[in-house]
Structure formats: structure tokens, C-alpha cells
Amino acid sequence: xxxxxxxxxxxxxxxxxxxxxxxxxxxxxxxxxxxxxxxxxxxxxxxxxxxxxxxxxxxxxxxxxxxxxxxxxxxxxxxxxxxxxxxxxxxxxxxxxxxxxxxxxxxxxxxxxxxxxxxxxxxxxxxxxxxxxxxxxxxxxxxxxxxxxxxxxxxxxxxxxxxxxxxxxxxxxxxxxxxxxxxxxxxxxxxxxxxxxxx
Numbered sequence: 001x002x003x004x005x006x007x008x009x010x011x012x013x014x015x016x017x018x019x020x021x022x023x024x025x026x027x028x029x030x031x032x033x034x035x036x037x038x039x040x041x042x043x044x045x046x047x048x049x050x051x052x053x054x055x056x057x058x059x060x061x062x063x064x065x066x067x068x069x070x071x072x073x074x075x076x077x078x079x080x081x082x083x084x085x086x087x088x089x090x091x092x093x094x095x096x097x098x099x100x101x102x103x104x105x106x107x108x109x110x111x112x113x114x115x116x117x118x119x120x121x122x123x124x125x126x127x128x129x130x131x132x133x134x135x136x137x138x139x140x141x142x143x144x145x146x147x148x149x150x151x152x153x154x155x156x157x158x159x160x161x162x163x164x165x166x167x168x169x170x171x172x173x174x175x176x177x178x179x180x181x182x183x184x185x186x187x188x189x190x191x192x193x194x195x196x197x198x199x
Contacts, residue, residue: 116168
């Protein structure tokens with residue numbers, strides 16, 4: 001694996017400052033704006049094959065724009081992907097020649113590919129089974145994603161893979177979603193699809 005050589009992403013946070021009390025009677029008064037620039041901390045995951053830099057979290061949607069200064073980050077439970085009822089935004093840097101794990105989360109994810117070529121791996125369009133952490137879909141379908149592409153993931157099984165010799169960088173905006181479910185043809189009923197990680 002080539003050594004990790006991507007610069008830490010910068011976060012530029014622009015916030016309203018407090019309005020001075022002597023401006024209270026001025027109906028046209030606006031607060032000043034604070035612009036704060038910092039380099040994000042990058043955490044190594046999965047033996048260094050995945051690097052993650054958290055940009056923002058919010059425990060609820062709509063979010064709040066109150067306050068200024070340091071942008072507080074909430075702890076994201078489990079695998080650190082979905083913040084229940086809210087938003088989790090982070091950079092992912094994926095090491096060269098890394099196969100991702102097929103999984104599904106209860107979320108709607110928007111992935112913006114910044115650099116490199118990402119292989120989005122998904123099951124084929126035909127129904128399949130998952131039993132004891134193993135799936136029967138056979139060979140996964142590979143969709144190549146290039147810098148500038150946006151992937152909108154809607155609660156389906158997928159894996160993020162890098163089959164090149166260069167690091168891949170993407171920005172993930174993960175929104176907690178309603179329970180994943182699909183209609184069952186001709187019945188008027190639905191099958192719920194819960195979080196899953198395949199072996």
C-alpha cells in the first residue's frame with residue numbers, strides 16, 4: 001500500500017457573532033461574521049486502509065445556527081457512520097487496492113468524489129438472500145465513480161472499493177433516514193431492510 005500522502009482537509013466555519021446590546025433598538029442592525037479556519041483531525045480506521053476526518057455533526061434536522069467559535073462534534077455510535085435523527089459529514093480517504101465491506105445503513109448518503117477513482121460495488125438488480133452474514137447475489141456490480149461525481153445512496157447494500165494505485169478522497173454527507181423498506185410486488189405491503197454488514 002502506498003503511504004498516506006493526502007493533506008488534512010480544512011474546515012472554514014462562518015458564524016454570526018453576538019449583536020451588541022447597544023444595537024438592540026436598531027431594526028436594521030446585523031451581527032458581524034466570524035470566519036474560523038482549521039485543519040481537521042484525521043483518524044485511521046481499519047488498519048490504515050481508511051482515514052476519516054469529521055467535518056460536522058448535528059443530532060437533529062433542522063440544524064441550529066446558534067453560537068460561534070468552536071464547532072462542537074457529537075459522538076457517532078456504532079461504526080461511526082449514522083447519527084440517529086441527524087447529520088454526519090466527513091471526509092473519507094480510501095487506501096489504494098482496498099476492497100470495502102458490503103453493508104447497508106439506515107441513512108441517505110451523498111458521496112462527493114474529490115480525487116481518484118472509486119468503485120461503488122452493489123448487488124445485481126435481481127433479488128438475493130442474506131443469511132448468517134453471507135449473500136447469494138454472486139458477483140457484485142462495479143460502477144466507476146470519478147472526481148466530481150456525486151453518489152446518492154438510498155439505503156441499499158453497497159461497498160466502497162479502491163482498485164487503483166492512488167488514494168481516493170471523498171466527502172460523505174450522511175443523513176439519518178426513515179426505516180429502509182421496499183414494496184412487495186402485488187401485495188400492497190413492504191419489507192423492512194435493517195442495517196447489515198456482510199462477512
